[in-house]
Amino acid sequence: MASEEMEQLVRREYKDGFITDIESDTLPPGLDENTIAFISNKKGEPEWMLEWRLDAYRQWLKMKEPSWAHLDYPPIDYQSISYFSAPKRPEDRPQSLDEVDPKLLETYEKLGIPLHERAALAGVAVDAVFDSVSVATTFKKQLGEAGVIFCSISEAIRDYPDLIKQYLGTVVPVADNYFAALNSAVFTDGSFVFVPEGVTCPMELSTYFRINAANTGQFERTLIICESRAQVSYLEGCTAPMRDENQLHAAVVELVALDDAYIKYSTVQNWYPGDENGKGGIYNFVTKRGDCRGERSRISWTQVETGSAITWKYPSCVLRGKDSIGEFYSVAVTNGRQQADTGTKMIHIGEGTRSYIVAKGISAGKSDQSYRGLVKIGPRAKGARNFTQCDSLLIGDKCGAHTFPYQEIGNSTATIEHEATTSKIGEDQLFYCQSRGISEEDAVSMIVNGFCKDVFQELPMEFAVEAEALLNVTLEGAVG
Amino acid sequence: MLQVKDLHVTVDGKEILKGLTLTINAGEVHAIMGPNGAGKSTLSAVIAGKDGYEVTHGSVTFEGQDVLEMEIEERAQAGLLLGFQYPVEIPGVKNIYLLKSALNAQRVARGEAEMPAPEFMKLVKEKLGFMKMDASFLQRAVNEGFSGGEKKRNEILQMLVLQPKLAMLDEIDSGLDIDAMKVVADGVNSLRAEERAILLVTHYQRLLDYIVPDKVHVLVDGRIVKSGDAELAKELEANGYEGIEESAA
Numbered sequence: 001m002a003s004e005e006m007e008q009l010v011r012r013e014y015k016d017g018f019i020t021d022i023e024s025d026t027l028p029p030g031l032d033e034n035t036i037a038f039i040s041n042k043k044g045e046p047e048w049m050l051e052w053r054l055d056a057y058r059q060w061l062k063m064k065e066p067s068w069a070h071l072d073y074p075p076i077d078y079q080s081i082s083y084f085s086a087p088k089r090p091e092d093r094p095q096s097l098d099e100v101d102p103k104l105l106e107t108y109e110k111l112g113i114p115l116h117e118r119a120a121l122a123g124v125a126v127d128a129v130f131d132s133v134s135v136a137t138t139f140k141k142q143l144g145e146a147g148v149i150f151c152s153i154s155e156a157i158r159d160y161p162d163l164i165k166q167y168l169g170t171v172v173p174v175a176d177n178y179f180a181a182l183n184s185a186v187f188t189d190g191s192f193v194f195v196p197e198g199v200t201c202p203m204e205l206s207t208y209f210r211i212n213a214a215n216t217g218q219f220e221r222t223l224i225i226c227e228s229r230a231q232v233s234y235l236e237g238c239t240a241p242m243r244d245e246n247q248l249h250a251a252v253v254e255l256v257a258l259d260d261a262y263i264k265y266s267t268v269q270n271w272y273p274g275d276e277n278g279k280g281g282i283y284n285f286v287t288k289r290g291d292c293r294g295e296r297s298r299i300s301w302t303q304v305e306t307g308s309a310i311t312w313k314y315p316s317c318v319l320r321g322k323d324s325i326g327e328f329y330s331v332a333v334t335n336g337r338q339q340a341d342t343g344t345k346m347i348h349i350g351e352g353t354r355s356y357i358v359a360k361g362i363s364a365g366k367s368d369q370s371y372r373g374l375v376k377i378g379p380r381a382k383g384a385r386n387f388t389q390c391d392s393l394l395i396g397d398k399c400g401a402h403t404f405p406y407q408e409i410g411n412s413t414a415t416i417e418h419e420a421t422t423s424k425i426g427e428d429q430l431f432y433c434q435s436r437g438i439s440e441e442d443a444v445s446m447i448v449n450g451f452c453k454d455v456f457q458e459l460p461m462e463f464a465v466e467a468e469a470l471l472n473v474t475l476e477g478a479v480g
Numbered sequence: 481m482l483q484v485k486d487l488h489v490t491v492d493g494k495e496i497l498k499g500l501t502l503t504i505n506a507g508e509v510h511a512i513m514g515p516n517g518a519g520k521s522t523l524s525a526v527i528a529g530k531d532g533y534e535v536t537h538g539s540v541t542f543e544g545q546d547v548l549e550m551e552i553e554e555r556a557q558a559g560l561l562l563g564f565q566y567p568v569e570i571p572g573v574k575n576i577y578l579l580k581s582a583l584n585a586q587r588v589a590r591g592e593a594e595m596p597a598p599e600f601m602k603l604v605k606e607k608l609g610f611m612k613m614d615a616s617f618l619q620r621a622v623n624e625g626f627s628g629g630e631k632k633r634n635e636i637l638q639m640l641v642l643q644p645k646l647a648m649l650d651e652i653d654s655g656l657d658i659d660a661m662k663v664v665a666d667g668v669n670s671l672r673a674e675e676r677a678i679l680l681v682t683h684y685q686r687l688l689d690y691i692v693p694d695k696v697h698v699l700v701d702g703r704i705v706k707s708g709d710a711e712l713a714k715e716l717e718a719n720g721y722e723g724i725e726e727s728a729a
Contacts, residue, residue, distance in 0.1 A: 427531060428568040435528050436582035436638065437556035437589065446581065450572030450621065 027084040033057065036185055039084050043154045043188075046161060056174035056184030063178045069341040070370040070402055073283065073310050081248060083186045083219075139203065146202050148232075149194040153221050156192035163194055167225055171254035171291040171318070179250040179285040179312070187221035187252070195230035195261075204233045204460055220251040226261035228294060233264040235463060249308075250285045259294030259321065264302070266459055267315075268467055270474075271307035273338050281309025281338070288315035289345075292324035292353075300327040301344070302458045304467045306474045309338060314372065316345035319353035319381075326355040329455040331467070333474050334367030334399070343372035343404075348381040348414070357388040360452050363399035364475055370402040377414040385415045392422040393451050395444070395475070445472040481506045481677050482527075482646055487538035489519075489526055496522045498702035499538070504646065504677045511680040511688055513713065514699035515721045520681045521565065523699075524648040528562040529555050542646065556582075557589035559645030563635040563652055569623040575634065576618035579604060579641055586642060607640040610670065612663050629660035636667035647671055648679045653687040665690030685717040 027035060036057055040050040065076070143150050149160065157164050174184040195201050226232055236253075249271070255263050265288075274281025284307075290299035301315040317326025328344040346355035355375065363369045375386045392401035403420055425447060433443035449456070449468050456464045482504040489497040496519045504510050514520050526533045527540055529552035540547040542560055550558065570578070584594040595603070608615060611633050623631050632652055639647050649668065653661055668691050671678060680691060688696070688710065696712040697704045700721065706712065 426568065429570050431530055431552065432564065432568045432570070433578070433582075434552035435530075435556055435562050436578065436642070437553050437586040438578075438581050439553050439585065440551075442581065442585065446573055446578070447570060450570055453572035 027082050029080050029082045031057075031078055031081070031083055031186070035083050039186060039188060042084065043157070045154075045157055048161075048165070049157055052169070052174070053185050056181050057186075059175035060178065060181035060185055063175065063181055065178050069312055069372075070368070070404075071310055071312065071339050071341050073339070076248060076283070078182075084188060142202055146199055147196045148199060148201050149192065150205060151192055153187070153190040153192045153223060156223070160192070160194070163225065164192075164223075167254070167256055168223055169254075171256060171289050172252050172287050177287060180252050180287040183219050183221060183250045183252040183287070187219045190221035190223075190251070192222070193224040193232060193234060195226045195232045197227040197258075198229045199227075200230070201232040204235055218249045220249075220253075222251070222253040223256075224254070224263055224265070225256045226258065226263050226297075228259040228261060230258075231262040233266070233460060235266045235268075235460060237268045237270070247280070248283050248285070251287070253286070253288040253315075255288075255290035255299055257290065257292050257294060257297035257299050257321075257324075260296045261294060262298045262300075263290060264300045265290070265315075266463055267301075267303040267305075268463060268470065269303065269305045269307055269311075270470060272309075273307050273336060274309040282307065283310040284308040284313065285310075286313040286315075288313065290315070290317045290326065292317060292319045292321050292326060292350075294324070295321040295350075296323045296325075297321050298325040298327070300325075300329070300458070302327075302329040302455065303331070304455070304459070304470065305330070305332040305340060305342060306470055308340075311338075311340035311342055313340075313342045314344055316347065317355065318347045318349065319355065319384075320349045321353075322350045323352040323354075324350055325353070327458075328355075328357045328359070329458040330359045331362070331452045331455045331471075332360070332369060332371075333362045333364075333471060334369045335364040335474055336367060337365070338367040339369070340367075341370045341372055343370075343374075345374040346376070346386060348375075348377045348384040348386070351380065351382045351384075353381055353384045355384075355386045357386070357390070358454050359388075359390045360455055361390075361392045361401055362395065362448060362451070362471075362475070363392070363401050364395035366398045368400040368402075370404060372404040372406075374406040374408070375416060376408040377411050377416075379410045381411050381414065383413050383415075384411065386417065388416075388418045388420075389454075390418070390420045391451070392420075393448065394422070394424045395448075397424075441476070444475060448475060481543060482679075483539070483541045484523070484527075485539045485541075487523075487526070487540065488536045489522055490534045490536055491522070491532060495536075496533075496702055497526070500699070500702065500704060502697065502704065504679060506645075506677055507674045508695060509672060509678040509680065509691065509693045510695045510697065511682060511691075511693040511713065512697050512699050512704075513682060513685070513716060516683065518699045519702045520683075520699055521650050524562055524650050524679065524681055527555070527560060527648060528552065553585065554589070556642075556644075557586050561639060561642055561644035561647055563632075563639060563647065563649040565651040565654060567623045567626075567631045567635055569621070569626075571621050571624055573622050574618065575620055575622050576604065578622050579618075579638060582638070583641060604641060607637055610640065611637050611667055613637060628655035629657065632656060632660065632664055633667070636664055639671060640667060643671075643676075645675065646677045646679065648681070650681045651683065652680070653682055653684060661687065662690060685713045688713045 027038060033054060036053050040053055172180050175181050224234060255265060257263050271282035271284060292299050299317050305311055315328060319326050326346050332340050332342050334340050344357055357373060359371050361369045361371055371390050377384045390403055394401055401422055405418060407416060429447050430443050433446060434440055448471060456467055459467055484500055484502040487497050487500040512520055527547060535548055542558060547555060580600060587594060613633055652664060656664060692710050696708055698706040
């Protein structure tokens with residue numbers, strides 16, 4: 001489609017019903033090719049990108065929303081969602097912390113979120129977001145000197161089209177699954193990281209992102225590429241509970257590791273889980289996949305999932321390169337009426353590939369949680385090895401935990417180990433701690449944190465401390 | 481210090497303690513002996529507040545406070561501490577972390593400040609040495625993979641750090657070889673003090689050769705049928721519980 005035509009299209013649609021004030025940058029609910037053209041145009045994208053999106057959209061139309069997950073939620077009306085809304089203007093946002101829900105502030109307090117970050121997280125209009133401008137500038141300079149590209153995906157599409165064309169959609173193809181196809185059609189922002197050959201990223205890509213996380217959209221798109229012998233540690237999300245008016249979230253994350261590259265991707269997800277009846281919580285349908293394309297490459301996913309009303313998420317590794325390694329360390333906590341169906345896929349294609357899975361699920365309240373994991377060993381994956389450990393901890397007797405391990409072994413030289421336990425938080429353990437003078441609530445958090453230790457120790461230090469605090473806040477009142 | 485009056489306790493509808501009365505004063509070491517199933521462990525479990533025990537009659541007071549009305553952790557904070565016969569494993573929780581949390585929870589409950597880390601480490605290392613335990617114990621998960629003897633030593637280590645007013649030790653000698661028993665007994669003896677009382681629950685007289693009690697009580701079928709001094713334990717060793725049961729009947 002020529003850009004002129006698109007201009008016309010956009011204008012026509014504007015006349016026909018886009019909300020009157022185009023300056024507000026907000027689309028009315030609904031999804032069709034015009035919506036996608038509008039988004040692409042707003043982002044100043046080249047035509048090939050629009051075509052890419054439209055291709056995804058057309059495939060999405062032919063797909064069916066998956067129903068195999070152990071989740072129960074009312075049907076989603078994709079036409080009732082607005083697919084592009086710019087952040088609220090400063091005058092429409094709370095003007096100070098005094099106007100913010102005190103409960104939210106209380107949680108920030110408990111989590112030890114620095115004062116200057118609370119305002120930004122709560123959506124308060126702050127000018128020149130504290131130090132972030134200077135911090136970001138310093139970071140950018142350091143990264144630039146190392147040759148690392150770290151920017152929004154929209155910027156990358158404009159400024160690094162060759163890299164985008166080379167890698168976008170190569171790990172998660174546009175029609176990989178229903179939610180990935182939707183994301184490919186309508187994604188509005190996300191991050192792009194490129195670490196060139198031989199470079200170890202000089203810092204964890206965290207603080208900068210964290211400050212900016214408050215404005216990430218509901219359809220995030222992230223692409224991280226490590227060339228040969230490059231390394232990066234990327235931290236996504238935030239321990240502070242994030243409010244968002246958009247109920248449906250469908251992110252796609254793609255990681256590419258070439259020869260001897262190492263990508264460590266850590267997530268702390270704490271989206272709003274809804275009220276005690278589960279009302280108003282976020283639906284989180286995420287496709288995360290890493291491609292160990294090069295020999296001896298390594299991709300490690302670590303996640304702490306505590307939020308959302310519905311979680312559908314399986315960070316996976318495609319172990320293509322000879323002797324490549326995939327890792328998945330996960331803690332998922334559900335309380336109240338939360339439902340989570342989460343796990344991983346390890347696809348062994350190359351010779352001598354190895355994968356490790358450590359998944360810890362904690363269910364409390366009336367929540368329901370499933371671990372779903374696939375280990376697939378292809379015919380060429382000689383000597384492939386997998387180790388899976390999958391433990392569930394139940395708190396109270398109204399919650400549920402389910403395990404769905406799948407194994408497809410196409411090679412007789414493979415070694416697969418699977419260990420699984422389900423335990424109720426022990427009355428005996430609680431009594432032991434309490435009889436030493438420790439309160440029941442502290443005892444629960446001590447036992448639960450102990451249960452999660454194998455995973456927490458995989459998190460970068462500052463995240464690990466926050467994750468522990470987060471767990472305690474999430475499980476508050478879970479017992480008794 | 482501790483008064484137990486006419487205590488009746490049922491477990492799953494079955495009466496285990498049938499009117500037990502016992503007074504322990506500060507500075508005293510009491511031993512409760514008796515055959516299996518007499519209700520020895522029930523007494524210390526009820527005092528510590530374990531779930532599943534129903535007190536149908538009687539009272540337990542500690543320094544004037546109604547123990548049965550207190551939460552489990554409040555009892556510990558008041559100075560009542562139970563050493564377990566079978567200490568439970570808590571995977572992933574470091575021993576030192578449990579010790580520190582317990583000590584500070586108790587201090588805070590008493591209105592004191594938390595103990596500064598260097599002071600705490602010094603205290604723990606000293607007690608650790610006394611119990612002939614390696615420093616690596618502190619970094620291991622609570623009781624996980626501990627041998628029977630290590631678990632028991634760990635219970636005493638907690639006592640030495642937490643310094644309770646009344647230390648209750650449930651079958652602390654079970655499963656110990658003679659060397660381990662000596663170490664455990666040394667630990668318990670070091671707790672003896674004018675302001676502190678110790679309650680030992682044991683099946684065998686052997687332990688009492690190392691920890692000589694001031695008072696010995698024989699518990700049979702939910703009641704104390706005979707009390708005496710350390711000599712009584714020796715008598716039991718010689719004649720068994722049956723002789724006592726007969727003389728009490």
